[in-house]
Every structure is written in structure tokens, then in C-alpha cells.
Amino acid sequence: MAENASYFEIPKTCKAGCVIDEGPNFRVEVQDVPVPEPGPDQVLLRLNATGICYSDLHYMLNDLGFGPMSQFGVRSAGHEGAGVVVKVGSNVTTWKVGDRGGVKPCWNCCMNCALCWDGQHETYCEKGLQTGFQVAGTYQQYILSPANYTTRIPDGVDDFYAGPIMCSGSTIYRSLMESRLKAGDWAVFPGAGGGVGHMGVQLAKAIGLRVIGVDGGDEKRELCVRLGCDAFVDFTKVNDVAAEVMKITGHGAQGVFVTAGNAAAYASAPGMLGVGGKLMCIGLPPAGSCIVGAHPAEFVLKNLHVIGTKVGSMKDTDAAMDFAARGLLKPIYEKFPLKDLPAAVDKLRAGKVAGRCVVDFNS
Ligand SMILES: [Zn+2]
Ligand SMILES: [Zn+2]
Numbered sequence: 001m002a003e004n005a006s007y008f009e010i011p012k013t014c015k016a017g018c019v020i021d022e023g024p025n026f027r028v029e030v031q032d033v034p035v036p037e038p039g040p041d042q043v044l045l046r047l048n049a050t051g052i053c054y055s056d057l058h059y060m061l062n063d064l065g066f067g068p069m070s071q072f073g074v075r076s077a078g079h080e081g082a083g084v085v086v087k088v089g090s091n092v093t094t095w096k097v098g099d100r101g102g103v104k105p106c107w108n109c110c111m112n113c114a115l116c117w118d119g120q121h122e123t124y125c126e127k128g129l130q131t132g133f134q135v136a137g138t139y140q141q142y143i144l145s146p147a148n149y150t151t152r153i154p155d156g157v158d159d160f161y162a163g164p165i166m167c168s169g170s171t172i173y174r175s176l177m178e179s180r181l182k183a184g185d186w187a188v189f190p191g192a193g194g195g196v197g198h199m200g201v202q203l204a205k206a207i208g209l210r211v212i213g214v215d216g217g218d219e220k221r222e223l224c225v226r227l228g229c230d231a232f233v234d235f236t237k238v239n240d241v242a243a244e245v246m247k248i249t250g251h252g253a254q255g256v257f258v259t260a261g262n263a264a265a266y267a268s269a270p271g272m273l274g275v276g277g278k279l280m281c282i283g284l285p286p287a288g289s290c291i292v293g294a295h296p297a298e299f300v301l302k303n304l305h306v307i308g309t310k311v312g313s314m315k316d317t318d319a320a321m322d323f324a325a326r327g328l329l330k331p332i333y334e335k336f337p338l339k340d341l342p343a344a345v346d347k348l349r350a351g352k353v354a355g356r357c358v359v360d361f362n363s
Pocket of ligand 2: 109110111112113114115116122125126127128
């Protein structure tokens, strides 16, 4: 977007999607909240866009067993924000006003422990803070971000692409890398038309995998074909999804990437895999609702591996952003004006979103 001088004037208050009645009956209301002042090592971002991720709903529903957001004084969820630096703290030398930056699900980590040093596990740091849960999230237009942990947005990637890549794109990139699948291997995406799944399909194709999309309905089928899926299985039309996957692959897939946070997706995954296959756990079902697995014989006789991955690291996010800059990753999104942020949350909650809902803070 074109930024003029007034774009950088910092108001006293800004709009934010705030949670009301956290728990099973929560709702979101757009309110005015104070614009925060950056600390010495922080930047203040003016967000142009935020994606709406199912994890936001988990935090607002308080169904993961982590306790409510309010225990940290947080009212705004969201962790897929893209915008521009409008103020920098007194110690910050690496960012300047006008630079494009974004925040991820992991807001900060200590950068001073073995997990933070190994280049791929800093999001598991014991001192890490989760955006939109432990600190104010990207449903708030002006937010703080630690200078050293803010992601740069490259030229050629607009904010409506960059937002969803901060979580969904980066998260599925991490899982794909950790699966170590090779070009020509079969990768199955249950929930292929969803926010994380549809980016997984594109990245999987970009690294040479053969892709089977699993989802329900013609709209999702059309989306999956458009994204390059080699095959599509409609779970509303077949009795046994795993049997269909076996039919397509011959001996089973090398990887199943479970991005859907429901028990059915996790239950059917082992049956789709061939010998040595990887069951990649990504989607988070509500606490107590599901266990990954099958009879141990299924794992023994097929040498199956189960691997969980959380969100992408700083490095993963950068790599995913680079795929977008090269035109190989194009998040599909539906744009909502700020006043309709609550409607976008409700739409995701109802399971009616193909791709991602992204809120435009400037409309
Ligand atoms: Zn997310
Ligand atoms: Zn650490």
C-alpha cells in the first residue's frame, strides 16, 4: 500500500478485536485500546493485515488445557500479522521506521539456551512467549515485537500473503522439512483445502512431492485441483479414505500431514501410510478429544514413524516467505474489513473457510 506521512503518525488508541466471555461461548468485539510504547529492544508495528488461525479460536475457547488468555491480561488473539515498523526502541539499530515486518505464533524466545541456538527449535524455548495468548496478538492494529525476533517481509510478497505465511505457511514448511520426504514421494494432506493444508499442498508440489488432497465438498475439490494436487479424495463421498489413498499410491503414502484438528483425521492417518511412512502431527484437537494411533501391529508391520511439529522457526518463516517471493506459494484468502473481524472468526469457527480469512486493517 502507498504510505504517506500521516500513515506514520502514531495515534493514542487503535482498534483491536477483543475476546468477550472466553470459553465455549466466546465472542469477539472490535474495541479501542491504547497503542503501546516500545521498550528499548522492541519495535512498534502498524499492522496492515492479520490472518485468522484456528489456534486463535483454541485460545479464546480455552479448550487446549492451557488456561485462559486473561491470566496474562491478554484480550486480543492472533499471530499472523504483517505491517510496517512505525517506531523503534532506543537500543534498536537493525530496524528503521518504514521497514516491513511481521509477527509469528512464537512472539519471542530467550536466544540464550540450547533450543534457541540449534537453528530449528527456538519455538520450543522454555522462556518463549506465544503471540495472542501470553502477549497482545495481531487482532490489535498496533503491536509490539522484539526487534531480534521480528520477521522481515521481502519485496514481492504483499501483506495479505505475508500474514498467513507467518503461521500457516511456516508451520507446514517446518513439518515438510522434518518429514524428510524426497521428490516423487506421496504426501497426503487431510484438510488440504484449509488454511494450513492449502499451503502444504503448494510447498509439497514445489519440492517435487506427489500430492493427494483429502477434504470434503466440491469447493474444496476445485481448490485442491487448482493448487496442483495429483489426486483428490472427497471424504463425504467415499466410505474409506485410507483405502482410496492405498488405491491411488499402490503401496501407501510416504507421509500424511494431519493439519485438521479432529479425531477422525488422526484415526485414519496410519492406514494411509506405506512401509517407513511418517505420520506428521500438526493440527491441535481440543484437549482430551483424541489420541493418535492404531493397533501397534499397524506401526510394527509398516515401520511407521509419528512426528509432531509445532510452528515454524525464524529460519522456516524466512524460507516459506522466499517460496512466496518466487511465486511458488500463494495463500488463498478471503479479505474482511476490520469491522467484520468478528464475522471472520465466526466463519472459521463454523468450518466454512476455504483457504484463509485475512483482515484488512485499512478498510
Ligand atoms: Zn496459527
Ligand atoms: Zn531459549
